[in-house]
Amino acid sequence: MKLAWLRSLETSHQDCVWACTWVPATDKSPGLLLTGSLDETVKLWNPEDLSLVRTNTGHCLGVVSVAAHPSGKIAASASMDSFVRVFDVESNNTIATLEAPPSEVWQMQFDPRGTTLAVAGGSSASVKLWDTAEWKLVATLSIPRPEGSNSKPSDKGNNKKFVLSVAWSPNGRQLACGSMDGSISVFDVQRAKFLHHLDGHTMPVRSLAYSPLDPRVLVSGSDDERIHMYDAEGKTLFSSMSGHSSWVLSVDVSPDGAAIASGSSDRTVKLWDPKMRAAVQTMTNHTDQVWGVKFEGGVRGCLLASVSDDKSISLYNYS
Amino acid sequence: MxxxxxxxxxxxxxxxxxxxxxxxxxxxxxxxxxxxxxxxxxxxxxxxxxxxxxxxxxxxxxxxxxxxxxxxxxxxxxxxxxxxxxxxxxxxxxxxxxxxxxxxxxxxxxxxxxxxxxxxxxxxxxxxxxxxxxxxxxxxxxxxxxxxxxxxxxxxxxxxxxxxxxxxxxxxxxxxxxxxxxxxxxxxxxxxxxxxxxxxxxxxxxxxxxxxxxxxxxxGVEQFQQALQISPENVAAHYGLGCGLLELSKECISSGAFRWGASILEEASKVVKTGTFLAKNVSCMWKLHGDIQLTYANCIPWIDEDHVLETEKALADSILSWKNACSSAALSARRSYQHALHLAPWQANIYTDIAITIDVINYFKEEKKHDPIQKQLPEKMILGGLLLESSNNEFWVALGCLSHHVELKQHAFIRSLQLDVSLAVAWAYLGKVDLTLSKSPNFFLLSMKLWLNVDFLQLYRKQGDKKLAQNAFDRARSIDPSLALPWAGIALKADEAYDCCLRAVQILPLPEFQMGLAKLALLSGELSSSEVFGPISQALHHAPQYPESHNLLGLVCEARCDYPSAITSYKLARYALNTSSRDASKLLDISINLARSLCKDGKAYEAVQECEELKKKGVLDREGLHIYALSSWQLGKNDQALSVVRILAAGVKSLEPQKASTSISFICRLLYYISGQEAVMTSILKMPKDLFKSSKVSFVVSAIHVLDQSNQLEAVVSSSRSSLISHEEITGMHFLIVLSKLVKNGSEHCLGIQSGIDHLRKILHKYPNSYFLRNVLGYLLISSKEQKDAHLSTRCFTVRSSQSECRKEKGLKCAPEILGASTVACYTNNKHTFPTCKDQSTPQHGSLKLLQKWWHQEPWNKNARYLLILNYIQKAREERYPQHINTGLEKLITLALSDESLSCPYQKFQLSLCASEISLQSGDHMNCIKHAKNASNLSIPDDYLFFAHLQLCRAYAAENNHVSLHEEYTKCINLRTDYHIGLICLKYIECQYGLQGDENINIIELRFEECSKDIKYSWNVWTAVWKMVQGLIAVSNRDFVGAEEFFAYACSLNGSESCLFLCHGAICMELARQQCNSDFLLLAVGSLKKARDNCYASLPILQLLLGQAEASLGYKGQWSQYLKFEWSSWPPEMRPGEIFLHMHLVSKQLQEGGYSASRTIHGKNPLRWILQAIHLNPSCSRYWKALQNS
The missing domain is CATH 1.25.40.10 (Tetratricopeptide repeat domain)
Structure with missing residues (x-):
């Protein structure tokens, strides 16, 4: 279990890079890396040599999230002005523009089958599900208000539930979203029902990832500098790992389920061994906070990409 | 055939x-x-x-x-x-x-x-x-x-x-x-x-x-499952699947996911049960079933979350049913082991298994524990195993663990070590036995369950045998570092106890370890960390009967600010205590904890009740009294609170200094809230001064001092300040001093910001690395009404790239917020206009990005969003309101306005005005008026409200609705404002739409004069602007002589603003042209030169005018030089046609004059200049004429 640095691109964007994801390979094109930045652009990269495939423009403010359809043909990007642009990866034609009702868009992810796009939506304390065939809003999964605070709608109770992150379980049945108060909410997607909270974090949960091997294992990263592992069904926090010296901004689980990668405000990328509950490797090649880490889940083996406020993208080989 | x-x-x-x-x-x-x-x-x-x-x-x-x-x-x-x-x-x-x-x-x-x-x-x-x-x-x-x-x-x-x-x-x-x-x-x-x-x-x-x-x-499990699908009666596959699931569940359990482990074990048990039906006489299948059931018995979590346990009985029942579930699993394990032993009586290890199972059953079934036969049974069974295999060291260890005689224990461990000297487990247990031997043997049972107990820890520090034990533990650790027990043992030693214990808990999630960890965390201040929260909530799954586990969970929840959960836990802890031991001192602890949590959760009434209960029993201690006083005050029972405070005050002197200072500061604050400033000051003056020698008290006293205009506490405060030592405390105190200066040096309506700034500047020289003070200074500078200060504001602090660092520094305002505000306050752009003054800061292009970063990091932060919108609107204005930005902005503003939790009406007002402006710019007058009206309906000071009506004026003007325009104009006039800029704008509107009636002639001017005079330095600046506006109005009225006077006055008021001089120069040239008076030309040259010298960057038109003026005076030599400057002062995309014409003229002249060698600027042909000019503006006949001439 180790990471080997492959290559970096220093000024991939003109400003902070905030989001990254892998577009799966199709029969026409190899797997590509998709990044979004504060410079209001979304870029597609070829991981072989980190050459720029295309630059998409059109967002009015910084791009906060990118998501790729499992088919590799469609991708979506969202910016701070809450417009989600869905586009064809090959031609860059806009397929749909999703305008969320007055609520922000902070993170989004396609479900593993590709029929739904989940959009984590800020102060509305909910996750919106968009149908990918007709691009219609099909469901809104809301976090129930805590008891006792439902008297005043304007009270802070709901504001604390500001939703920051979202993740689909690998079987597509469950969906988890992380909030500002440190709680994680788990939903049953088919019944559109809230199941339970997972407690343990005390500060905003910025990133969530399910283990690709086991739909019970949910990994989360939070501003409290810790990475937690939950049994999402038994609602148990069974592992808490500390080692970052600042916020954990992004986490991802390796395709073999044996390692966790994390990016943090302390400018490092760390690789964790969940069994040892400790970081086994620390990459210090970034010079500013690392907003995104993502494993490539495809056939090609394991690449890890990281993006950072220092405007650079780095690729590592995971083995 | x-x-x-x-x-x-x-x-x-x-x-x-x-x-x-x-x-x-x-x-x-x-x-x-x-x-x-x-x-x-x-x-x-x-x-x-x-x-x-x-x-x-x-x-x-x-x-x-x-x-x-x-x-x-x-x-x-x-x-x-x-x-x-x-x-x-x-x-x-x-x-x-x-x-x-x-x-x-x-x-x-x-x-x-x-x-x-x-x-x-x-x-x-x-x-x-x-x-x-x-x-x-x-x-x-x-x-x-x-x-x-x-x-x-x-x-x-x-x-x-x-x-x-x-x-x-x-x-x-x-x-x-x-x-x-x-x-x-x-x-x-x-x-x-x-x-x-x-x-x-x-x-x-x-x-x-x-x-x-x-x-x-x-x-492995996958393979077995596949095999069973093909051949559902395959015994080997059943056995294998059982084994695989057992191992999987053990993985889960060792990581602490008990519920997950239990669900896997249930499945495993089913599979193996079928296996035993298929092959009834396979001993190992029965043993596997026994193993699974035994593991299950040890891992079933106590579940409390589905229903809230409100009474003692409910808790006792739920614990009982959990125990029954565990013991029935253990009984089933014992049955299966017996089957196995019956089939293969020569298998020695099954004896040990049965022994261990009986021990587990005894643990869950209290009544059996006291039965002497049941008690002896495990020992006996192990001896059975040992008879068969006397040289098995593990059996000896098991005997050591299960035996009830300390001597036999020691013997058993030593025997096992004789058999295998590197047996870490044995070393570890031996260490433990040595520990217990040194104290009375009956303490052992207690220590077995709670042997990480802190009291226990302190007790054993002093024992002589400790060294021996330490030795044994160290050995065990060096042999097998993954063994949890020795790690926990080391926790007995030193300060690293917490870390060691954490390691032990991570290796082996036993409730005893987990509770020990929480206790150590309490001492080391790590209570809120999730490394403690996870284990202690797991501990509850396996030790719900101990009040201590509930109590510790409560403490952890409290430390994490989750008071409702803490309250529930404390209540459960009390129930558990009542059903078990009824230890009075523990009960007191838990009750105090409960009262504190209730108080923190805002349930003052219940907290008071809790305290009164304790008071009745006569066990209310100091902490309890604090809580009692505070919650009484929260309930409004001031007399009661005061009486408690009196009791507290009486006892202060007998306390050690640390506790005394806490009490004193508490008393002072409570007195302030109940009896007010005067009363608290008299009590402070009455108290002996040496009680104030603590930083905590010093802050409280100083804060009271800030609000006191009569400075009675001067002496107390200055003496108490000597106790401030750390850097942070000192800067914090300076902040308080600044506040006091603001309050004490200010007038009735307005804070003495200038004196605060002066003090901060001095202090900052002493502590240049204090971000906190820098931010405060920046904030004060923006608040100051002096124009230059806003520019300074951005320079006096730095925004650090990582927000997470910023958040750690507490303070009035955080750095990006001040930056955002100051970029709005000190607005310059350089894309379509030009900086005209040396004082202006360089354009803050990064601020929009910085604010986006800030909002990205704290998306829930309303202020970040608000400032981002304001900065974004600046950008929109810079780019002349392009459609795409308008749409985005409109959305952002709607979102912000629809947010009900937006508490500050001023922000709402600003946002409404922004929305109105955006609508105005996109030509949507309806919405523009709607938003502006919304803004005008907000309850904010008239000073601000003025601007809503001003915006309405503009909207009606754009709509050509003169009646409403006039109405709004009158409203504006009646409202008054202290903001010069508002009046200046109003004046513009007035003049442009001829609103000036006879009755309010020069009324705006009067208002302007009335405008706050308290700004010393900027007064001239504003008047200069005012004069300039008047001059411009005169120009539009074609009153050039009057205009010249206004401009000249403006120039004399503000000598550093090049734009004024430019206006003056231009108007002088116009006058010179009209009156053919060369005096004006001289004046013009003087003003224009001043404008050039004052200018921060090169200002367009200026050079051209200067060149023209000098040329008219006869100094033609400089002409081309000026033109060259002029050319370079325009951004390429903005150069007007006129300048091309001039370039044409000068290059033509040079050509004719024989200067062809120099080839003019850029070596262009004169013809091309004029062609470019015509291309830019084909409607101008002069260009065509020039073309003909050439």
Missing amino acids: AEEMDSQEDPVFTQLTEAVAANPDDPSLHFNLGLFLWEGIGSESKEKAAEHFVIAAKLNPQDANAFRYLGHYYSKVSVDTQRALKCYQRALTLDPQDSESGESMCDLLDKEGKESLEVAVCREAAGKSPRAFWAFRRLGFLQVHQKKWSEAVHNLQQAIRGYPTSADLWEALGLAYQRLSMFTAAIKSYGRAIELEESRVFAMVESGYVFLMLGSHRK
């Missing part, structure tokens, strides 16, 4: 017989005929065939085929094994690759049980030809059968070359590898077999076992 004869007489037969008859010496013809007959049915035909084969063989003794068929004949038709063997032998010697005869021969030999002969035959054939694959295959199988694994591997590999798709071969190869412990190779071979034939159950089961052996339990 007749028919068959007919069939024999078919053309082939006749042809063959004829051929044989023709050439009776040709063996191949005989063979063919024989073959044909062999195919026929009936022994008669076979016999005939045999005759022909004999002839063929005789004629050609080298023909293996004939011999083979003869072999077949002897073995099947006329049963004569010996002959058959000989024939086959012959065939094989002739052709060793003949698999048919080889196989047949081996089958014959096999039937007769001559295995060694079979091997010999195969070996011979294999030796003769490497392509005799049948022989290799046969040999491989035989060797597998004979368990000659390494030889088998070789032969099977060879055989697979010939039969690469034979699943049997692959399977056999896999088995051989497995037995040779080449596990990865085995897995590959089995995998190939399964790939070739999906229903290979044996391969699946075996590869499953290999996976288990390699530790990939998950893959």
Whole structure:
């Protein structure tokens, strides 16, 4: 279990890079890396040599999230002005523009089958599900208000539930979203029902990832500098790992389920061994906070990409 | 038969017989005929065939085929094994690759049980030809059968070359590898077999076992599950699946996911139960079932979350039902072990298993614990095991653990160490026993359960035997560092206790460790960390009957600010305590904890009740009194609170300084809130001064001092300040001093910001690295009404790139917020206009990005969003409101306005105005008016409200609605504002739309004069602007002389603003032109030169005017030089046509003047200049004329 640095691109964007994801390979094109930045652009990269495939423009403010359809043909990007642009990866034609009702868009992810796009939506304390065939809003999964605070709608109770992150379980049945108060909410997607909270974090949960091997294992990263592992069904926090010296901004689980990668405000990328509950490797090649880490889940083996406020993208080989 | 004869007489037969008859010496013809007959049915035909084969063989003794068929004949038709063997032998010697005869021969030999002969035959054939694959295959199988694994591997590999798709071969190869412990190779071979034939159950089961052996339990389980799908009654697969699931669950349990582990174990138990039905007399299946049940008994979590436990009985019931579930699982385990032992009584380890199970049952069933027979039983069972295998060190360890006699324990551990000196477990336990020996033996039981208890820890520090124990623990750790027990043991030693204990908990999630960890965390201040929260909530799953576990969970929740959960936990802790020991001191602790949490959660009434309860019992201590006073005050029972405060105050002197200062500051604050400033000051003055020698108290006293205008506390404050030591405390105190300056030096309506700024500047010189003070200074500078200060503001602090660092610094405002505000306050852009003044800061282009970063990091932060919108609107204005930005902005503003939690009305006002402006710019007058009206309806000071009406004025003006415009204008006038800029704008509007009535002539000017005079430095600046506006209005009225006066006045008021001088210069030139007066020209040149000198960057038009003025005065030499400056002062995309014309003129002049060598600027042809000018503005006739002239 180790990471080997492959290559970096220093000024991939003109400003902070905030989001990254892998577009799966199709029969026409190899797997590509998709990044979004504060410079209001979304870029597609070829991981072989980190050459720029295309630059998409059109967002009015910084791009906060990118998501790729499992088919590799469609991708979506969202910016701070809450417009989600869905586009064809090959031609860059806009397929749909999703305008969320007055609520922000902070993170989004396609479900593993590709029929739904989940959009984590800020102060509305909910996750919106968009149908990918007709691009219609099909469901809104809301976090129930805590008891006792439902008297005043304007009270802070709901504001604390500001939703920051979202993740689909690998079987597509469950969906988890992380909030500002440190709680994680788990939903049953088919019944559109809230199941339970997972407690343990005390500060905003910025990133969530399910283990690709086991739909019970949910990994989360939070501003409290810790990475937690939950049994999402038994609602148990069974592992808490500390080692970052600042916020954990992004986490991802390796395709073999044996390692966790994390990016943090302390400018490092760390690789964790969940069994040892400790970081086994620390990459210090970034010079500013690392907003995104993502494993490539495809056939090609394991690449890890990281993006950072220092405007650079780095690729590592995971083995 | 007749028919068959007919069939024999078919053309082939006749042809063959004829051929044989023709050439009776040709063996191949005989063979063919024989073959044909062999195919026929009936022994008669076979016999005939045999005759022909004999002839063929005789004629050609080298023909293996004939011999083979003869072999077949002897073995099947006329049963004569010996002959058959000989024939086959012959065939094989002739052709060793003949698999048919080889196989047949081996089958014959096999039937007769001559295995060694079979091997010999195969070996011979294999030796003769490497392509005799049948022989290799046969040999491989035989060797597998004979368990000659390494030889088998070789032969099977060879055989697979010939039969690469034979699943049997692959399977056999896999088995051989497995037995040779080449596990990865085995897995590959089995995998190939399964790939070739999906229903290979044996391969699946075996590869499953290999996976288990390699530790990939998950893959193993998959294999077994597949095998069971194909063959649902396969016992081996059941057993394997049970094992795999057990291992998986153990993985979960050791990581702390008990509920997950339990659900896996339930599944495993089901599988193995079916297994025991299928094979009732397999001892190991029963043992596995016992193992699973025992693990299950140890891992069932106590579940409390589905329903809230409100009473003692509910808790007791739920604990009882949990215990019953555990013990019934253990009982079931004991039953299964007994089955296993019954079937295989010689298995010593089952005795130990039963012993351990009984111990577990005793743990859960309280009543049995006291039964002497039950108590002795485990020991007895272990002795049974030891009788069978007296040299098994693990049994000795088990005996040591389960025995109730300390001496026997020690003996057992030492015995096991004699057997294996590197046994870490034994060393660890021995260490523990040594520890307990040094104290009374009956303390042991307690320590067994709660032996990380902190009191216990302190007790044992002093014991003599400690050294011995330490030694034993260290040994154990060096032998096996993954063993949790020794780690926990080390926790007895030193300050690193917390870390060691954390490690122990992570390795082995036992409730005792977890509770110990929480206790240590309480001491080391790590209580809110999730490394503690996780374990302590797990501890509750396995030790719900201990009040301490609930209490600790409560403490952890409280530290994490989750008060409701803390309250529930404390209540549960009290129930648990009431049902078990009723220890009074613990009860007090828990009650105090409960009262504190209730108080923190805002449930003052309940907190008071809790305290009164304690008071009745007479056990309310100092902490309790604090809570009592605070919650009484929260309830509004001030008298009660005061009486409690009196009790507290009476006891202060007898306290140690740390606690005393806490009490004092509490008393002061409470007194302030209850009796007010005066009362608290008199009490402070009454108290002895040495009580204030603490930083905590100093802050409280200073804060009261800030609000006191009469400075009564001066002496107390200054003496208490001496106790401030740390850097942070000192800067914090300076902040308080600044606040006091703001309050004390300010006038009635307005804070003394300037004096605050002065003080901060001094202090910052002392502590230049204090971000906190810098931010405060920045904030004060923006708040100041002096114009220059806003520019300074951005320079006095730095925004650090990582927000997370910023958040750690507490303060009035955070750095990005101040930056955002100051960029709005000090607005310059350089895209379409030009900086005109040296004081202006460089454009803050980064601020929009910075604010986006800030908002990205704290998306819930309303202020970030608000400032982002304001900065974004600046950008929109800079770019002349392009459509795409407008849409985005509109959305952002709607979102922000729809947010009900937006508490500050001023922000709402600003946002409404922004929305209105955006609508105005996109031509949507309706919405513009709507938003502006919304803004005007907000309840904010008139000063601000003025701007809403001003915006309405603009909207109505854009709509050409003069009636409403006039109304709004009047409202504006009546509202007044202290903001000069508002009046200036109003003046513009007034003049542009002719609103100036007779009655309010110059009323705006009067208002302007009234405008706040308290800004000293900027007064002139504003008046200058005012004069300039008046001048511009005069210009538009074509009153140039009046305009010149205004401009000249403005210039005299603000000598650093180049724009004023430019205006003055321009107007002078116009006057000079009109009146042909060269005095004005001189004035113009003077002003323009001043403008140039004051200018920060080169200002367009200025140079051109200057050139023109000088040229008119006769200094033509500089002309081209000025023009060159002029040219470079325009951004390329904005150069007007006029400048091209001038470039044309000057280059033409130069050409005519013979300066062709210099080739003018950029070496362009004069003709091209004028063409470019015409291209830019084709409607201007002067350009065309110039073109004609050239």
